[in-house]
Amino acid sequence: MQAPELTIVLPAFNESKNIEPLVGKIADAMGQIAHEVIVVDDNSPDDTTGVTRRLAAKHPHVRCIRRVGRRGLSGACIEGMMAANAPVVVIMDADMQHDETRLPTMLDEIKNGADLVIGSRYVDGGDHKAGFNQKTRAKGSEIATTMANYITGHYTSDPMSGFFMLTRQTADKAAETVSKDGFKILFDIVSRYGDTLKIKEVPFQFRERVEGESKLGFLVTIQFFGLLVSRFTGGLIPxxxxxxxxxxxxxxxxxxxxxxxxxxxxxxxxxxxxxxxxxxxxxxxxxxxxxxxxxxxxxxxxxxxxxxxxxxxxxxxxxxxxxxxxxxxxxxxxxxxxxxxxxxxxxxxxxxxxxxxxxxxxx
Ligand SMILES: Nc1nc2c(ncn2[C@@H]2O[C@H](COP(=O)(O)OP(=O)(O)O)[C@@H](O)[C@H]2O)c(=O)[nH]1
Ligand SMILES: [Mg+2]
The missing domain is CATH 1.10.3130 (serine acetyltransferase, domain 1)
Structure with a gap:
């Protein structure tokens, strides 16, 4: 097996139906580019881990990290990134809402010198409407994005994206400081390191979720607004x-x-x-x-x-x-x-x- 050029981290909670088709789609999109896939499962009751392990038995480039007694998207992303073998890491939803065919383009941007490449739903050629099943969520996301942009200083059109690629060096640096229990790790990275990173954006069309359910509920939204205000004070107020x-x-x-x-x-x-x-x-x-x-x-x-x-x-x-x-x-x-x-x-x-x-x- 060739050393991977890219590690794809898939945080997953109750995504058992999505893992296998997604890994197949990723392989198609990556073509000849050597890559590995790490699924980070927080001990989902639907046996996401079992599904991943069976898949890994056939495909050695797939691995599972099963976390027990812990929940949280940001923490899962960090653990996945820290376990990566490739020099470049991408975080992607495990529910097929993110467009895997953009991966080679994003990787090219990194090869051309970017530290962080953001899959954006809000830049020309990107779209977010299909991915939100309710109008209120699309609107909520737009408002939060405007606020987040205000705080991060307009480094990117989509600081709330869950689809982004970064060098392992950047990931290592970010892991030390970013909040482990938030939902929006990208926002955290951009608000802390925005002015020292070379950031590029690649548009993508946010797809509708087919299997499983969204985990972004009321709680996550409230917590995010807490994080926004905290960042607004420069992190002074936790x-x-x-x-x-x-x-x-x-x-x-x-x-x-x-x-x-x-x-x-x-x-x-x-x-x-x-x-x-x-x-x-x-x-x-x-x-x-x-x-x-x-x-x-x-x-x-x-x-x-x-x-x-x-x-x-x-x-x-x-x-x-x-x-x-x-x-x-x-x-x-x-x-x-x-x-x-x-x-x-x-x-x-x-x-x-x-x-x-x-x-x-x-x-
Ligand atoms: N490991 C882990 N993954 C999570 C957790 N919460 C959400 N995810 C995964 O993170 C991705 C994004 O979550 P999702 O519910 O799709 O959010 P949405 O796309 O904003 O509706 C999905 O792949 C989820 O399975 C968690 O607590 N732990
Ligand atoms: Mg999703």
Whole structure:
């Protein structure tokens, strides 16, 4: 077997029906160019790994990385890239939405000196409409792309693409820093290294998914917006803190709704209603943080209840500290706005930092 010129990384979750036909299409498209295919499966229940291994038994250029106990597109892409044998690596959906016939053209761009070649749905000759089964998703993608472009500085027309090729050197550099649990690894790479990389674009037509389902749901979208805002601050504010703050904001509404319902609706004493409001807000914050902010470390069963108790405890300490700090600041300069805001901000940062470690043990 010849040493591969290109490693094709296919992150896959429940793609058992797509692997074999895609590997065939890739072989047709690559022709004489020696290549290898690495499927990175996060232990899919549909046995994507088994399908890949059976295929690998017949085709030695195919390999499977099966990850157990981990989920996440960016992390899967990084592991695939790090296992590559070729000097050039491409990331591609395993669902045949990306056009494999563009691979040789993309490889030529790398040979001509590009560090990163992006399969773009938004450049002339590219198209994205067919690939999105709903109008709202096409629109959502357009809006996110505009925002992402604004943040990355317009290095590319399609920073949200999941189809891109890069030199292994670039991949090695990126692996050190990019977020392992996002969905949009390209955006992460471009926003960090955009001005040091030679970037080229190759248009492609985004196809409709035939088999299986899209994994990009509500959760992924919310997480992505967290990442966008985080990048907007130059990475100063972590993505998870953004999500945590967003959840905190919803907690405010839960608190007020409970307070009003109990106090006006059920004639409960103000102090008791206020206390119940705080409890309701902490509970809903915990549940939301557990399934959105810390989806990758979601607590279940007994650990859910223990987590909830630690969450109450930390938030209570945070609230006490909030009041005492705000009080001292208020005595210092008499500004209600400043003292109140500083106390609340300190409270949020404290709760975030401590529950991250204590409740979700996310180090
Ligand atoms: N290994 C792994 N692959 C994933 C994960 N989430 C999505 N994928 C794969 O990443 C590719 C893009 O995901 P897809 O659901 O098609 O997103 P969409 O094209 O934006 O709808 C597909 O090949 C998925 O199977 C994951 O958590 N782990
Ligand atoms: Mg897809």
């Amino acid at each position: 993505m998870r803190f953004m999500l945590y703050a967003l959840v905190g904001f919803t907690g405010l509404f839960v608190h007020m709704a409970t307070l009003f319902a109990l106090h006006y609706g059920a004639n409960v004493d103000f102090a008791v209603a206020q206390f119940a409001g705080a409890f309701a807000a902490m509970t809903s914050n915990f549940i939301l943080n557990n399934s959105v902010t810390y989806a990758h470390r979601k607590l279940k069963g007994n650990r859910f209840w223990i987590g909830l108790l630690t969450f109450y405890a930390v938030c209570s300490v945070g609230a006490l500290a909030n009041v005492s700090i705000a009080q001292s600041l208020f005595e210092l300069n008499q500004s209600t706005l400043f003292a109140g805001f500083a106390g609340a901000l300190m409270n949020a940062v404290f709760n975030y930092a401590v529950t991250k470690l204590v409740t979700w043990r996310d180090t």
